[in-house]
Amino acid sequence: MYDIITVGSATVDVFVKTESELIKIKTKEGEEDLIAYPTGRKILIDKLDFMTGGGATNTAVCFSRLGLKTACLSSIGNDDNGKKILDELKKEKIDFIGTIESGESGKPKGRADGKTAGIGGMTSYSIVLDSMEHDRTILTYKALSNNLKFKKLETNIKKGKLKTKWFYFCTMLGESFKTLEKLAEYAKKNNIKVAFNPTNYLAKEGPKKLKKILDATEALVLNKEEAKLLLGYKPEDMTLTIERLMKELNRLGPNIIVITDGANGAYCYEDANKRFMYHIQPRGVKLMETTGAGDAFTSSFIAGLIKGKPIEFCLFLAQTNTESVIQHYGAKNILLTWDKVLKEMKKYKHKVVRMKV
Numbered sequence: 001m002y003d004i005i006t007v008g009s010a011t012v013d014v015f016v017k018t019e020s021e022l023i024k025i026k027t028k029e030g031e032e033d034l035i036a037y038p039t040g041r042k043i044l045i046d047k048l049d050f051m052t053g054g055g056a057t058n059t060a061v062c063f064s065r066l067g068l069k070t071a072c073l074s075s076i077g078n079d080d081n082g083k084k085i086l087d088e089l090k091k092e093k094i095d096f097i098g099t100i101e102s103g104e105s106g107k108p109k110g111r112a113d114g115k116t117a118g119i120g121g122m123t124s125y126s127i128v129l130d131s132m133e134h135d136r137t138i139l140t141y142k143a144l145s146n147n148l149k150f151k152k153l154e155t156n157i158k159k160g161k162l163k164t165k166w167f168y169f170c171t172m173l174g175e176s177f178k179t180l181e182k183l184a185e186y187a188k189k190n191n192i193k194v195a196f197n198p199t200n201y202l203a204k205e206g207p208k209k210l211k212k213i214l215d216a217t218e219a220l221v222l223n224k225e226e227a228k229l230l231l232g233y234k235p236e237d238m239t240l241t242i243e244r245l246m247k248e249l250n251r252l253g254p255n256i257i258v259i260t261d262g263a264n265g266a267y268c269y270e271d272a273n274k275r276f277m278y279h280i281q282p283r284g285v286k287l288m289e290t291t292g293a294g295d296a297f298t299s300s301f302i303a304g305l306i307k308g309k310p311i312e313f314c315l316f317l318a319q320t321n322t323e324s325v326i327q328h329y330g331a332k333n334i335l336l337t338w339d340k341v342l343k344e345m346k347k348y349k350h351k352v353v354r355m356k357v
């Protein structure tokens with residue numbers, strides 16, 4: 001039996017570092033930052049790095065390095081990028097229990113916007129554009145990540161390969177979202193706990209669309225903007241307090257709610273103790289690149305729960321591992337092992353505050 005199975009995308013990411021600048025524009029939703037490039041010119045690239053990524057692999061590596069028996073459930077292609085992903089998972093002692101699709105790369109089998117399948121045999125791919133201020137924009141082609149079919153997992157279920165204590169659900173679209181729903185039902189029937197980390201894509205669909213998943217969710221982790229979208233509020237609505245968002249999300253079903261709020265830190269509220277909310281403030285570390293920060297935080301927090309640690313410890317663990325990741329390039333290069341993260345936690349005393357609500 002696994003401690004946890006991660007379910008989500010598996011990609012190859014190319015990190016493109018340039019001297020692009022940020023510009024601010026005003027829209028009807030408010031002020032927005034954009035990475036700017038001049039048109040009609042060649043743009044010199046300062047650095048180019050190829051790494052594996054995607055929510056399922058990023059979090060799987062985090063869980064494995066923290067000492068948990070881990071499997072990754074995703075859909076990849078029978079191509080060079082798919083092989084890179086499999087090689088890295090093997091190196092990190094993670095079982096791949098997803099699907100490997102064959103097909104002529106480059107021949108579309110439909111749209112890749114989540115409404116239909118992606119592309120035959122092509123592993124998902126992302127281009128991460130970094131600015132001189134280290135803000136990043138990601139161009140992502142979902143391809144097979146949107147085409148994980150539950151029917152193709154039935155053999156693994158019969159063989160007992162989906163026996164686990166926890167599932168970790170990332171954002172998935174198209175056919176893969178239907179699979180998430182069926183896995184949520186499978187989890188409820190088999191007393192498997194679910195951690196759910198929806199991004200804007202899913203959060204904006206609202207609780208009705210996500211009901212099957214939320215009904216099975218033990219721990220819901222998302223950022224403040226995603227929390228507002230999930231509850232049907234506008235992201236620019238500044239009247240909404242963290243406390244209010246926590247309580248409204250709790251009423252949707254999950255027992256544990258975590259909301260991250262950038263430089264303002266992270267907050268946690270649990271159904272078992274509704275009188276209190278927990279808060280941790282990040283240290284002012286030097287920021288290099290933020291890709292994978294959310295994956296590192298969420299998976300580290302859930303790892304603490306799986307190990308039976310209290311909420312305060314889980315927040316401390318999550319913040320410490322996240323700060324390691326954002327000081328380097330790549331979503332998982334500097335994810336810490338259990339022993340190393342404990343040493344870092346002793347070195348830097350984060351303060352977790354328990355507040356009455």
